[in-house]
Amino acid sequence: MRSSRYAIFxxxxxxxxxxxxxxxxxxxxxxxPYAFSVLPALLVIALAVYAVTGVKEIFVHGHYTNSGNWxxxxxxxxxxxxxxxxHGERVEVVVxxxxxxxxKFDSITYKFRATKFTTVLDALLSxxxxxxxxxxxxxxxxxxxxxxxxxxxxxxxVLACETNLLxxxxxNTVEVTPMLGHPLTKDIVPDLNDFFxxxxxxxxxxxxxxxxxxxxxxxxxxxxxxxxxxxxxxSYCIMCGLCxxxxxVVNSNPNFIGPxxxxxxxxxxxxxxxxxxxxRLFDMDSWDGAWGCEFAGACSKACPKGVDPAxxxxxxxxSLMKSIAQESE
Amino acid sequence: MEILDYDIAVLGSGIAGLSAAIHASVExxxxxxxxxxxxxxxxxxxSVAAEGGISGVLYPQHNKDSEKLHAYDTVKxxxxxxxxxxxxxxxxxxxxxxxxxxxxxxxxNRTDNDRIAQRPFGGMSVPxxxxxxxxxxxxxxxxxxxxxxxxGNIDVFHEHFATSLVADKGNVHGFVTFDMADRSVKAxxxxxxxxxxxxxxxxxxxxTNSYSNTGDxxxxxxxxxxxxxxxxxxxxxxxxxxxxxxxxTEASRxxxxxxxxxxxxxFMERYAKSKMELAPRDIVSRAIISEINAGRGLKDPVSGLxxxxxxxxxxxxxxxxxxxxxxxxxxxKMLNIDPATEMIPIRPVAHxxxxxxxxxxxxxxxHGNGSLFKGLWAVGECACVSVxxxxxxxxNSLSQCSVWGSITGKEAAAYAQRAAPDPDRFYSIAQxxxxxxxxxxxxxxxxxxxxxxxxxxxxxxxxxxxxxxxKGMARAQQELAGLRKSVARMHVADKGSTYNxxxxxxxxxxxxxxxxxxxxxCALNRRESRGAHVVIExxxxxxxxxxxxxxxxxxxxxxxISYLPVKLGEFEPEERKY
Numbered sequence: 067m068r069s070s071r072y073a074i075f076x077x078x079x080x081x082x083x084x085x086x087x088x089x090x091x092x093x094x095x096x097x098x099p100y101a102f103s104v105l106p107a108l109l110v111i112a113l114a115v116y117a118v119t120g121v122k123e124i125f126v127h128g129h130y131t132n133s134g135n136w137x138x139x140x141x142x143x144x145x146x147x148x149x150x151x152x153h154g155e156r157v158e159v160v161v162x163x164x165x166x167x168x169x170k171f172d173s174i175t176y177k178f179r180a181t182k183f184t185t186v187l188d189a190l191l192s193x194x195x196x197x198x199x200x201x202x203x204x205x206x207x208x209x210x211x212x213x214x215x216x217x218x219x220x221x222x223x224v225l226a227c228e229t230n231l232l233x234x235x236x237x238n239t240v241e242v243t244p245m246l247g248h249p250l251t252k253d254i255v256p257d258l259n260d261f262f263x264x265x266x267x268x269x270x271x272x273x274x275x276x277x278x279x280x281x282x283x284x285x286x287x288x289x290x291x292x293x294x295x296x297x298x299x300x301s302y303c304i305m306c307g308l309c310x311x312x313x314x315v316v317n318s319n320p321n322f323i324g325p326x327x328x329x330x331x332x333x334x335x336x337x338x339x340x341x342x343x344x345x346r347l348f349d350m351d352s353w354d355g356a357w358g359c360e361f362a363g364a365c366s367k368a369c370p371k372g373v374d375p376a377x378x379x380x381x382x383x384x385s386l387m388k389s390i391a392q393e394s395e
Numbered sequence: 396m397e398i399l400d401y402d403i404a405v406l407g408s409g410i411a412g413l414s415a416a417i418h419a420s421v422e423x424x425x426x427x428x429x430x431x432x433x434x435x436x437x438x439x440x441x442s443v444a445a446e447g448g449i450s451g452v453l454y455p456q457h458n459k460d461s462e463k464l465h466a467y468d469t470v471k472x473x474x475x476x477x478x479x480x481x482x483x484x485x486x487x488x489x490x491x492x493x494x495x496x497x498x499x500x501x502x503x504n505r506t507d508n509d510r511i512a513q514r515p516f517g518g519m520s521v522p523x524x525x526x527x528x529x530x531x532x533x534x535x536x537x538x539x540x541x542x543x544x545x546x547g548n549i550d551v552f553h554e555h556f557a558t559s560l561v562a563d564k565g566n567v568h569g570f571v572t573f574d575m576a577d578r579s580v581k582a583x584x585x586x587x588x589x590x591x592x593x594x595x596x597x598x599x600x601x602x603t604n605s606y607s608n609t610g611d612x613x614x615x616x617x618x619x620x621x622x623x624x625x626x627x628x629x630x631x632x633x634x635x636x637x638x639x640x641x642x643x644t645e646a647s648r649x650x651x652x653x654x655x656x657x658x659x660x661x662f663m664e665r666y667a668k669s670k671m672e673l674a675p676r677d678i679v680s681r682a683i684i685s686e687i688n689a690g691r692g693l694k695d696p697v698s699g700l701x702x703x704x705x706x707x708x709x710x711x712x713x714x715x716x717x718x719x720x721x722x723x724x725x726x727x728k729m730l731n732i733d734p735a736t737e738m739i740p741i742r743p744v745a746h747x748x749x750x751x752x753x754x755x756x757x758x759x760x761x762h763g764n765g766s767l768f769k770g771l772w773a774v775g776e777c778a779c780v781s782v783x784x785x786x787x788x789x790x791n792s793l794s795q796c797s798v799w800g801s802i803t804g805k806e807a808a809a810y811a812q813r814a815a816p817d818p819d820r821f822y823s824i825a826q827x828x829x830x831x832x833x834x835x836x837x838x839x840x841x842x843x844x845x846x847x848x849x850x851x852x853x854x855x856x857x858x859x860x861x862x863x864x865x866k867g868m869a870r871a872q873q874e875l876a877g878l879r880k881s882v883a884r885m886h887v888a889d890k891g892s893t894y895n896x897x898x899x900x901x902x903x904x905x906x907x908x909x910x911x912x913x914x915x916x917c918a919l920n921r922r923e924s925r926g927a928h929v930v931i932e933x934x935x936x937x938x939x940x941x942x943x944x945x946x947x948x949x950x951x952x953x954x955x956i957s958y959l960p961v962k963l964g965e966f967e968p969e970e971r972k973y
């Protein structure tokens with residue numbers, strides 16, 4: 067679990083360390099150009115401080131709980147922009163609606179009065195109910211846990227139900243677009259059947275050598291707190307599809323299985339109750355599997371639940387290399 | 396119209412439905428062909444919103460718990476309206492249900508001894524609620540979904556909206572749906588049908604429930620002749636987030652949270668001195684509304700809703716992050732409140748419908764005439780097997796869904812293996828329903844489903860909330876009758892065939908109105924206060940006249956009502972004090 071802390075070294079997209087380095091460099095240059103000779107030592111100190119203190123939350127998408135769990139990224143990443151604005155503030159909501167007949171987008175602007183609590187989903191539902199009954203979106207729990215309402219709001223991939231409307235507005239306009247990394251059905255509703263097939267293809271079912279054991283009366287597979295922590299961060303996946311939508315690799319190579327499925331493969335690999343062992347790893351040992359990932363890190367940034375698929379894939383690669391090395395010994 | 400032929404068709408994809416399908420598959424050793432049909436993507440059902448945990452006596456030797464104690468707590472919590480034989484089934488099978496969920500991958504919180512951790516919950520004498528952070532329902536759903544992927548004989552039908560059962564003379568042979576993707580009508584023909592469509596708390600506007608909880612299966616079963624039971628009992632959860640109604644889990648009080656009024660007092664002292672904040676939900680909800688009515692509430696200027704505070708500021712450092720991360724996430728994202736330093740505004744919120752489709756102890760649906768339906772089961776919140784009585788204890792719902800998921804799955808599998816061939820009339824009945832769907836979309840009118848829904852929720856919120864009175868309920872009944880008439884003028888603006896949520900909403904609205912009428916009718920008849928049903932004019936529980944279940948069914952004169960005695964057992968009704 068602790069290895070997630072070093073995820074920033076393993077893929078791009080996280081600005082923390084480069085930023086820290088840059089600031090140190092600039093500060094040093096202005097202090098005294100001669101100080102460059104002690105630069106390596108200072109960098110080590112800076113990184114040590116970073117690794118030990120809680121400052122890491124500023125840099126990395128998510129945070130640790132006291133039990134060492136890596137979760138609840140979304141709360142921190144969005145809270146800074148939460149309820150602001152006045153009661154009855156006017157907002158223009160531009161919805162880029164996919165027309166299932168013409169296969170083109172119709173951009174339609176709706177005028178809407180928001181309160182400081184209004185979420186993007188609230189606004190869309192209100193528009194549907196009172197302005198345009200034909201508008202379609204997918205939604206259900208409206209509390210960020212069912213994974214239905216993934217979409218792009220002012221260029222940012224989000225769950226509409228946990229995104230504050232006024233907080234997302236720029237010059238009182240909010241533009242809503244469907245995810246474009248999935249096929250589209252209608253308006254802002256993506257077709258996720260292919261996405262579900264990817265998930266299914268990694269065999270995401272807890273495996274026991276004795277299949278009947280799972281259902282046997284009185285049987286309880288034990289697990290320790292430490293064992294739980296190894297896969298828990300990856301079990302928060304709500305299957306919303308935002309990570310696959312964000313992945314630049316899958317957009318150029320559709321055969322690449324994608325971050326969601328790979329993270330789930332790793333989740334079961336690390337679950338101490340699962341007995342499929344290294345077969346899970348070797349199933350991912352291909353260019354369309356783990357090796358297809360190019361460290362873009364876009365998936366982890368897009369994930370609204372802090373699952374961090376990018377780190378899961380790097381762990382998967384690491385475990386694979388270790389296993390391959392062991393096999394060849 | 397396409398006809399899909401299965402041995403078992405499960406309608407609904409929450410914890411109850413998925414459990415039923417999996418256990419039916421295991422029972423038949425993978426031989427039966429099973430369909431799961433859901434109006435949602437199957438992993439997105441409302442069960443994902445269950446937070447606090449699932450009850451069950453896992454390790455009696457370690458925490459001095461016993462099945463008998465669990466049964467007693469449940470019966471007392473139900474205000475003695477639970478059937479004690481059903482409660483017995485619940486408490487005996489709940490531990491196995493939790494172990495099964497463990498064995499398919501639920502990431503339970505753990506104790507230092509590698510056991511499944513359990514926390515205190517309202518109305519439970521000892522900590523017996525197993526939990527996975529405060530996303531227990533979500534984790535169970537993901538484990539069940541991943542498990543069913545491993546069953547090759549289970550086919551999943553995402554986003555198919557069911558409009559009617561195909562029933563013929565007390566036999567059920569399937570149901571008719573339209574596919575959200577292209578509005579094509581598909582009829583599922585099956586030897587065994589299991590309804591697992593969840594509750595109907597969306598009859599209220601201020602509710603914890605997902606938008607999908609419109610009681611479609613319950614309404615469909617009623618129209619097919621099934622009896623409904625104890626429909627007047629709707630649970631109001633004490634801690635709904637203001638203004639959205641999003642659930643703040645009872646575990647927040649189980650982990651030590653306080654409730655405070657505008658003066659900062661822990662007012663539960665006045666209402667449940669020994670249990671305080673962990674009294675059962677009906678009692679805590681009434682306490683909150685009493686405080687608000689006495690002028691000790693606060694008011695949200697934006698929504699106008701009055702509320703009290705949930706205080707978690709004193710919890711040990713790290714407790715919120717470890718055990719209540721979702722409470723933190725929701726408070727921060729929705730209100731920009733950090734629960735470690737600020738109090739959370741909450742008020743009672745429609746949460747769970749104790750009533751539902753009347754079933755026997757095995758989940759087999761009972762007809763309005765008292766006989767059992769052949770080939771039809773109901774399970775989960777849509778059903779009323781009578782374990783919750785007049786008030787459900789927190790964390791008993793997930794065990795109910797899991798336990799009866801397993802029971803109905805096995806029953807349906809056994810029936811499907813011996814059932815006779817389906818009747819020829821299936822096609823003609825299904826065709827009639829296809830025509831009905833076309834009628835709804837073509838109906839000319841001047842009122843939208845959303846206008847009807849808003850009016851409905853207004854009526855229910857005004858007259859059928861935590862405290863009810865005879866005059867108000869009579870008004871509600873009258874206004875609902877008028878509203879039901881306006882359904883004939885309902886207009887579907889979207890005529891398209893792709894992902895037509897307007898059409899779906901129209902069907903859901905009809906279901907909501909029909910169920911709200913039954914709720915009100917049953918409530919108006921019960922002249923006592925028991926559990927979640929409180930009538931100001933009849934403030935006391937009246938066991939002499941009302942220790943009985945309300946049975947409602949459609950007849951030629953509308954909704955007819957009869958009564959059925961409660962199955963008592965070891966525990967005699969006594970005064971309910973906490």
